[in-house]
Amino acid sequence: MSEPEPVEPGRRFEAVVFGWSGTAVADPAEDAGRLRKLVEELCAHGLDLYLVTGARLPEVDGRLQARPVGPGRLYLCVDEGSEVHRVGVDGTRLVHRRTATPAEEAALDRAARVTVDALARRDVPAAVVPRLNRRAIDLAPGTEEPAAAVRKRLRASGRLSLYGIVELATDAALRAGLPDPRVTSDGRYVQIGLTDRADAARWVLDDLRRRGIAPRLVLFAGAAFGRIRGVPGADAPLLVPEASRSVAVSVGAEPAGVPAGVTVLGGGPARFLALLADQLERRRRGDVPDVDDTPDWTLTVDGLDPDLERVHETLLAIADGRLGTRGTPLLAHPATDPGVRAAGVYAGTGADSELAGCPDWTTLPGTVSDPTLLRRRLDLRTGVLRQDGPVAALQFSSLARPATVVLRAEGPPGRLPGTDRYTLPGPFAAALSDLCRDGRLDRLGGYAPDEADARAARATAEELGFDRLLAEHRAAWAARWDAADVVVLDGDPELQLAIRFALFHMMASVADEGEAAVGARGLVGGGYRGHVFWDSDVFVLPFLAATHPAAARAMLEYRIRRLDAARAGALRRGNRGARFPWESAVDGFDVTPSFGRLPSGEIARIRTGEAEEHITADVAWAASCYLDWTGDTEFAEGPGRELVLETARYWASRIRLDSEGRGHIYGVIGPDEYHEPVDDNTFTNVMARWNLKRAAALDGAEGACWRRLADALVDGFDPMSRLYEQFAGFFDLEPLLIADVAPRRPIAAELLLGVPRTRASQVVKQPDVLMLHHLVPDEMAPDSLGANLDFYEPRTAHGSSLSPAVHASLLARAGRFRDALAALRIAARIDLDDISGSTASGLHVATMGGLWQALVFGFAGVRPRGDTLVVDPRIPPQWGGLQIRLRFRGKPFVLRIDHQSVELDAAGALALTRRDGHWEVHAP
Incomplete structure (x- = not known):
């Protein structure tokens, strides 16, 4: 538990976990009217209460009789962690039960029988009392002898101490075949069970986690945390490791002391009721809630x-x-x-x-x-x-x-x-x-x-x-994290915080109803005027498609509602189909400025709106990415189909065939914006090829023509070197390696070298050819990643914040972990360290999406392939592994990946199969 801290005067807690007899009531038979009133009022003010006891439900609910209305909740965790009931205005409702198997029931019977027989041989009378998931050994059968008198009698007899009886019962349980017996005692009974209050504590903390309440905001209160005649007190099992940041207090006498981290207040139930009254007063007067400031959150x-x-x-x-x-x-x-x-x-x-x-x-x-x-x-x-x-x-x-x-x-x-x-x-x-x-x-x-x-x-x-607004807001965020969290096992806490920082801001930046216009800097700055670029389609949407599909669908809705504008954009250029604008705002028409200021301060013409046409294929790729993860047939047969077909029609009208029948796309700008305009940019051509092939599978009438055009498109690949030429003539430029001349990377090459030399050299702003290996690896020649990494990585200035994450992903796929982790760290710290010097004008949400892709696509090797999800990990030796929460075809699941194995937790909704050196997630 946490270090002791004062509780009176204290602070506002968001949940209280407490015992029954000795903590909340002195005698289970006494009137609980004041406790009932406090419980109901605290729930009305938003506090969650969890009563944990070994007693059965009728004994507790019949005495407490609380019927709270919320927003706070009341749970009765009874039968030593075997059952949990939620209490509302209409009474109790079972929400959790541990059900013993027939074999476990038989083992409990054997253990209890062996224990009673052993006690009989020592002249200690005992009887078995069956309970849910446990057997209580009554040490004073047929009498009303209280626990203290039983303990005194055992001491006087000199035959067997209470601690000795607990050890005897534990040994009997292990011999009976129970691998993890829970043996406890209150002095009158020794209980052999499958559960104890530790199970209740873990259930409580998990329930609170699912509603956004972290351990530091939780108060545990009991009366018997310390040992009694060598036996742990009844409340000691509440002190589970997961509660290490919680506050624990005892209102009991605790003559033998308490475990580290527990504060002894004393005073019995009267003191506990005073604690509850203090919490009620804090809520009535409007104390500001605290946060659990753990370093990774x-x-x-x-x-x-x-x-x-x-x-x-x-x-x-x-x-x-x-x-x-x-x-x-x-x-x-x-x-x-x-x-x-x-x-x-x-x-x-x-x-x-x-x-x-x-x-x-x-x-x-x-x-x-x-x-x-x-x-x-x-x-x-x-x-x-x-x-x-x-x-x-x-x-x-x-x-x-x-x-x-x-x-x-x-x-x-x-x-x-x-x-x-x-x-x-x-x-x-x-x-x-x-x-x-x-x-x-x-x-x-x-x-x-x-x-x-x-x-x-x-x-x-x-x-x-x-209080109600806060409760539902916390629960909403908890649900989002439950669907999207990524954990680096045994990794760097600083990196873990950066990962969660990125995921948080992506989730916060995108609506999940209607349409979502996701600007390059999110919702918190004016950078790029809030215009929508390819960044959102290619970098942000995949994360949402795999974790919160409704938000990805809303992003696509933004494009679909502007499909007519994209058609008009194509028509104005004399083409068919739909051409999406490089920068978009309200109506879907191009809002790219014509001039801008270079990092040097020089005013220059901006040609991206005219020539960075790959965005048209990027939007189609985003729609297909959504379909691959979700299997949304309504979208696939409706607006998604129309979008993919219309973008393919644009490319079909844009391609020019030469006298030898080869296809070309002239006058474009690829992701590497240092070179403009160029002919046969490999990224543009391969994405157009992919777009045509994807559309050809949807339309029989035009499909044959599209396949021929796709096959005709040049892509600059040299089978001897395994290299792709970034665009026609790229290999003729000055073979300058920015890694050799720059003092560091990322760097703005135009400032270091000047614009003319940069454009005349092979220095690349961001992944262009390599971006294809990341987005559409199946379109690239087998075994070509290594050669292109070797060639293009030292030429890449990382002049775009999008660049490091893509390199991290590809370097991980290539098993180059030192360089992959270095690139990953840059991507993770782009905003936290203001690496680009532009975070004041907004967040780099696309970089955040790239960070997620590096972890999931790169290191974890997760990719949809038809009706299966391929998992082909590359885990660096510096990590223990990855734990990733995803959703595939409507089914949420958790992947736990280490250096040797992959584990799937999908509650039976999906299965995991090992095949050809990788794993596949699929329907069972």
Whole structure:
């Protein structure tokens, strides 16, 4: 358990786990009226309560008779961890039961019989009392002798101590064939069981985890943690390792002391009821909830550094898929840049369109007078931002109710506003209410395009209240993590935090209803004006397709609703089908600016809107990626089919055949934007080929023509060297290795070498040929990855934040673990260390998607292939393995991968088969 800490006065807890006899009641037969009242009121104020006992349900529920309404929950964990019942207004409902097998029942009977016989030979009377999943050995059969008297009698007899009886029973249980017998005693009974209170504690902590409540926010209370005559106390099994960050207190006498980490309060049930009353008072007055700041789940920023503040505000941002809010201090400071943005809400037109700023909901009166007092903690587990300083506060944007915002704060007079209800106009209006009392503020609000809808959202928030909103928000985040978490086993805690940081912001950036316009910098900055690029389709969508398909489907809906605009874009260029724009905003027409400023400050023409056409195939690839993971037949037969066919029609009209029948695509820009425009860019050609082949399988009428065009397209491959030429003439450029001339990478090659030399050399901005090995490896020549890594990696400047993650993935596939881990670390720290110097203007959400792909596609080797999921791991020796949560064809599962094996946990919904040197996940 954690180090002892004072509990009175203490802090607000989110759950209390407590014993029954001796803790909550002095005598199980006494009236529990005061306890009942406290339990019901605490549940009404959002506290979760778990009563853990060896007694049976009727004995406990019949005496307690609580019927709470929530939002807090009451659970009765009875029969020494064998059953759990949830209690509501309509009574109790069984939610968990450990059911013994016939063999286990027989073993329990044998163990109990052997124990009683052994006691009889020592003149110790005993009888077996059958219980659920256990057998109680009554040491005073036929009498009302209390436990203390039984212990005294055993000591006086000199025959066998209570500890000796427990040892005897344990030995009998092992000999009877029980591999993990749970033998406990309260003095009157020695119980041989399959479960004990440790099972209840683990069930409780897992239930709390599924609802977003971490161990540090949990209070364990008992009366017998210490040993009694050499036997562990009845509450000792609650001290499971998973509860090491929880607080444990004993209200018992504990004459033999307690285990490390348990605080002895004494005072019996009266003291425990006082603890509950204290928790109720804290909730009534509106104490600010704390967070469990574990190092692999919490991003902490202390103080306020003016030079880094805008970066920190980006890192600490919170979002719900619809609304994003920067993690700005609540009090004003000249270095801060508060900002609220709504997905898909743009101001301006054409290239000047940008994500519109929305009214701010976080500002409080006053200024930051002493920045050293400020501390901000972003809890990635639950999507809440805790701020401490002159004002303590917790704020979140509800994942359960997107565009609903919640702030609770406490502070001295003058730091908090008065009670008020108001509406702030804007492109995404805000309706807020401030309820301020006794130095505490609850601010609840809603955002919507229409002010009336915003007021309706506010009214709903007011009706629900802070505690219910927090509970459902935590549960929503817990569900998302349960579907998406990635753990590096025995790995670097810093890397683990970076992974979760990336997954958190991707999940927070994408709505899962309607359409989702995912800009290059998410919802928390104005970088790239919030325009939608290929980044979201190729880097972000695969993560969502494999973990939260509804959000991936919403991203595709954004493209589908703009298919007509893409058709118009193709038509304007004299082509058929659909051509998606390089930069998109509201209506799906191209909003790429014509001119921009280079890193050197020079104004240059921007040609990506004219020539970076691979995005058309990228969008089709994203739709196919979604289909491969989900098997969504409705999408496949409807809008998905139309999208793939229309993009193929574009490529069919774009390809030019030469006199020898070879296909070419002239005048394009590939992912390597240092070279523009070029002919027969390999990435563009191979993606177009893939697009045509995928579409050919869907359409018999045009399919034959598309297959011929796909086969005719040149791809620059040389079978002798196994190299792909990035574009026609690339091998004729200066063979410059940026790795040899740059002081470090990533680096902007245009600044180091100048634009003319960069364009005249073989220096590459980001993976181009190598990107094909990552996206469509089956389209590439067998055994060609190694040669192309050797050639292109030292030529790559990593001038795009997308680059390191792709290299990490491919280097892992090639088994080059030292270089793979170095690239992975760069990708993981792009924003956390502000490597590109641009994090102040928003998050690199596509890089975050690339990080996930490096872990899942690269190191874990997971890829859909038809109706199966191939798993072909490459685990570096520095790691113990990977644990990955995914969803395939509607079925969630967990993969645990180490250096020798792969384990699948899918509750029987999927099966794992070893085949041809790899594993396959498939329907059973």
